[in-house]
Amino acid sequence: MKVTSPKFLISIGVSLLILCVLYWKIDIANIKDVLAQVDVPVFIGALLILIPTTLLSALRFRMLLSVKNKPSLGEATRLILAGSTMNVVLPSKMGDMLKSVFMRDALDMRGSLAVSVVVFEKAFDLLGLLAWCLLGLVVYAGDDGFFILLALAVGGGLGFGILMLSSLSFADEILSLASKVAPGALSDKFESLRKSWAEVHGFFWRSKSAVLNIVGLTLFIWFLHLLQIWLLAAALHAPVPLLSSLGLSSLALLAGLAPLTLAGVGTRDAATIYLFAPFMAPPAGAALGLMLTLRYILPGLAGLPFLSIYINLLRQKSHS
Numbered sequence: 001m002k003v004t005s006p007k008f009l010i011s012i013g014v015s016l017l018i019l020c021v022l023y024w025k026i027d028i029a030n031i032k033d034v035l036a037q038v039d040v041p042v043f044i045g046a047l048l049i050l051i052p053t054t055l056l057s058a059l060r061f062r063m064l065l066s067v068k069n070k071p072s073l074g075e076a077t078r079l080i081l082a083g084s085t086m087n088v089v090l091p092s093k094m095g096d097m098l099k100s101v102f103m104r105d106a107l108d109m110r111g112s113l114a115v116s117v118v119v120f121e122k123a124f125d126l127l128g129l130l131a132w133c134l135l136g137l138v139v140y141a142g143d144d145g146f147f148i149l150l151a152l153a154v155g156g157g158l159g160f161g162i163l164m165l166s167s168l169s170f171a172d173e174i175l176s177l178a179s180k181v182a183p184g185a186l187s188d189k190f191e192s193l194r195k196s197w198a199e200v201h202g203f204f205w206r207s208k209s210a211v212l213n214i215v216g217l218t219l220f221i222w223f224l225h226l227l228q229i230w231l232l233a234a235a236l237h238a239p240v241p242l243l244s245s246l247g248l249s250s251l252a253l254l255a256g257l258a259p260l261t262l263a264g265v266g267t268r269d270a271a272t273i274y275l276f277a278p279f280m281a282p283p284a285g286a287a288l289g290l291m292l293t294l295r296y297i298l299p300g301l302a303g304l305p306f307l308s309i310y311i312n313l314l315r316q317k318s319h320s
Contacts, residue, residue: 011262018266022273022286030283031290039235043291046231050298053224054080060124060217063210064117066203069107079103081303082310088263088300102310116196120204123161128218129250130158132226136247150251168201225295226250232291238280248275252292263296 023031058076065071071079083099100114107114134154141147163170172194179190205211229249233240240248255271256264269289276285 011260014260015262015266018261018270022266022269026273026282026286031286034236034283034287035290037237038287039237042231043235046228046235047294047298049224049228049231050295053221053228054084054299054302056217056221056224060214060221061121063214063217064120064200064204065107069103069109069113071107075107078303078306078309081299082306083303084296084299085301085303085307088296113196113199116193116200119193119197120165120200123165124214124218125222127158127161127165128222129253130154130161131219132222132246133250133254134158134247136243136245136250138247139243140247147247165201165204168198171197171201225253228295229288229292233276233280233288235291236280236284236287238276238284238288240276240279244279251275252289256292263293265293268292 055073055077058073058080061076061080062070062073079099079102082102086099100118103109103114103117109117134151137147137151137154141151164174165171175190175194175197179187179194182190204214226246226249227242229252230240230242230245233245252268252271252275253264256268258264258267261267269286269292272289272292273282273285276288280288
């Protein structure tokens, strides 16, 4: 997405509009007061969790690739960070999808296969988040009808995703249907994805131990992410029960996947303020929303040097 494209400008505008409304209602001075009282050691400790989550994500990424295309842990980490940089400026974490373009050239892969691997990776990410979200909601919902409905919706999404990853025939039917109803060139892309999906699916299910390792690692990575958010709330002196925080923070992160905002800014902040209202005042909720955005900005900054390397590689390939 070009920085001058209408979609990019609209996403910035929507994010700024939501933030302006939130900060106008809360009063930005109150947010500053909350941030001035942050428990700095706990805050720094929470941010340091970004290091193991990035390295473990790179390790899982390697596990999804065959020996022929498997990168070193360093190369995998660079690709993860480059994707994080693009996620800062693209909605719905689409930077991870563009990572497949870099994979094609850096790892000498077919484009459709690279896309399938990234889709598999992102599907695991989403399902891991939904699993923790469902657990947290079951604990937190009680007899609250709204949260019970959310738990049912999350459970339905989790079930659909598990079917896509576990049943090749089901995934083939869904992707085949998508290729038939999608317009023009998008139809061809779905058809290519359907064919490559079977290849990645076969490699993923090569052994039960491999499946268990990837699933277990994904759940652990997300536990670290959600533990980080719980610690960030603790740094704001908000005593949120851990299991409740798992569900609420997961929902806030899911809200950040809304496609109309820039990297989830605005929708994630509003969701954080609303969801954590039983445990913290709106200014603290807004401060926590800012901290959640920082979780994306820091890896994005770390990936900037690698993004330029891959962009140069693409240019060299296009001119050769």
